[in-house]
Amino acid sequence: MKTLDEVAGKHVENKRQFNLYNVIMVIAMSLGALSYGYSTAIIGPTLGNSLHLGTVVWKMLILQGLYSTGGFLACYTVPYVADKWGRKWAVCSTYTLVSGAFLAGSTNIGEFIFFRFMAGAGAFSLLAAVPIWVNEVVPPRNRGAFITLMGLMLLLGYMFASWGSYGFYFYHPSSNNQWRPMLALQCLPPIILISIMPFLPESPRWLVKNNRITDAEKVLLKLHEPEEAKIEMRQITLQLEREKGLETSWYAMLWGKKSYRVRSAVAFGTTSFIQFSGILVINIFGPQIYGGLGYGLSTQLMLAACWVTVAFVSSFLSMFVVDRVSRPKMMAGGMIGCVCILITETVLVARDKVGPGENKDALKAAVAMIFLYVACYEWMNNVQLSYLGEIFPFHLRAKGLSLGVSGIALLNIIWLQAAPTALKNIGWKYYLCFIIPSALAAGVILRWFPDTRGLSLEECARVFGDEVELFxxxxxxxxxxxxxxxxxxxxxxxxxxxxxxxxx
Incomplete structure (x- = not known):
């Protein structure tokens, strides 16, 4: 029998712990993330290209507010499916498929609003469910990179929506229905995902929990190198044996033992802090600045698509760094970078008004800051989903990840509803609502958030003081x-x- 020294040593050896099958399976399951990205991004260009929806601004608020509300509520249904029926079946959501079909065929604004609510439920349930599965099937040494790979698929969904909308802008049917094909395309990723779901492996941890030991061993041997598979199987079996009888309710996680309360606070704080960085405000100000430079709608759509493309490239580059830097430093570093860029953007917008005929050099600099901002933001964005999966033990992982993702939806609701009034009444000062909290949040993350980089999911429990239960x-x-x-x-x-x- 191997000693702990030998086991731990294997986890940090300079050798690959995964195989090609593991990569392919993560890409396949990440079609759920692609579906989230496309569904979230497509509404802006849809409203811009359609006349049947009437006044855009207030309906954008209603649609995005209800989208995030549906997502917030749906997050709390994911743990039931993930714990009872399996991690991969929690990803098998039909909300996005059904809502996409009805959105594309909608005949009135009421129908459109209702199914946009359903689309939000589907999208955020996917955003919560996919990382649960990915975190549990990838080796510890490369977990951050695999979650970033999932994030790249999410951004690919954004890119398809942005560049597709730019292309459909030049399509002018007599009935003004160019918005319908783009909405219909959001049905394609869930159709593919549902059709291949029977061939995707279940989480080995869920299989062990349900006494399917042989199946779990087969899955691990397919996903990882043989030595790593044996080590993980031993650790999984040990943890789940010791977790038997532990309370799994929401009450136990939120109000039970201290280490669970700390985990819950860290999870909700992680996603909330990152949303404080101001990504939504940048999205709001972007079109105004593009318009101020005198660009027409087609060029604005192209710049928006380029913006997402920059995000994709930056996220890809971060994949080679994410498992070399501690999780708190990665998140806090990205946050500090975003704060610095937001300060520069604030100075530019405050000094030079946004509008036709204003200082174009300053506005060009403001556009450059927008692109720099998203490049910096992506270096912390994907870390949060791997971190959420790492800080919770198996019996609370689905609930913990869902709690964290619900924080994203909740902050979206708050900022989207406050933004129009704030931008109208206080203008550039609205940036301060993001700069100050983000700077404070970076300090909190660096000081109090534990690092879980490179540890197996079982070993992560030790940083929260759970040696008695697990070790x-x-x-x-x-x-x-x-x-x-x-x-x-x-x-x-x-x-x-x-x-x-x-x-x-």
Whole structure:
């Protein structure tokens, strides 16, 4: 039997722990993330290209507000499916498929608004469900990169929506229905995903939890290199054996033992802090600045598509760094970068009015800041979804991730409803609502958020003080960890490898 030193050493060896099958499966499951990105991004160009919806601004608020409201509520249905029926079946949502079909065929604004609400429910349930599965099927050393790969698929959805809308702008049917094909296309990713779902592997952790040990071993051997698969199987079995009988309710997670309360606060704080960075305000000010430079609608659509493309490239580059830098430093660093860019943007917008005939050099600089901002934002955006999956133990992971993603939806509702009034009454000062909280949040993350980079999901519990439940607690003044079955041996955990890894 291997000692803990040998096990921990395998996790930090400079060798690949995954295989091509693992990559393909993550890309396939990330069609759910692509569906989220497309569904979220398509509404702006749709309203701009359609006449049947009437006044755009207030209906944009209603549609986006209800979209996020549907998403907020749907997040809390994901854990039931993920825990009872399986991680992969939680991704098998038909909301996006059905809502996309009805949105494309809608005949009145009431029907459109209702199914936009349903689209939000589908999109955010996918945003919560896909990372649960991805976090549980990828090796610890590359977890951040795989979650970023999922994020790239999400941005690919944004790109399809943005560039597709730019192309359909030049399509002028006699009935003014150029918005319908773009809405109908959001049905394609869920159709493909649902059709291939029976062939995608289930989470090995869920399989072990449901006493399907042989199936779990087969899945791990397919996904990971053999040595890594054996190590993870041993750790999964140990954790889930020790989790038996632990409370799994929402009340236990939010109000139970201290380590669970801390996890919940960190999860909701992570997504809320990142939303404080001001991504929605940048989206709001962007078209005004483009218009102020004298660009027409087609050029504005093209610039919006280029903006998303820059985000995709930046996110791709971050994939090679995310597992080399601690999670808190990655998030706080991106947040500080966004704050600096927002300060520059605030100075430019405050000094030079946005509008035709104004200082075009300043406005061009403001556009450059918008592109720099999204490049910086993507370096922290994907980290949050891997971090949410890492900080919770298996029996609370689905609830924890759903709680965090619901924070994204909630902050969207708040900022979208406040933005028009705030922009009208206080203008550029609205930026300060993002600059100041983001700067404070970066300090909180650096000071109090624990690092979980490179640790297996089972090892992550130790940074929250859960050694008793998962790692055997203290014996004779030294930490003892069981690495086999009930009769296995216990060895000291204070080794150079395991201790160094925990503090990485």
């Amino acid at each position: 055997g607690g203290k014996q004779g003044g030294e930490e003892a960890v069981v690495v086999g079955d009930g009769g296995g041996e216990a060895v000291g955990a204070g080794s150079e490898e395991s201790g160094g890894k925990e503090n990485a």
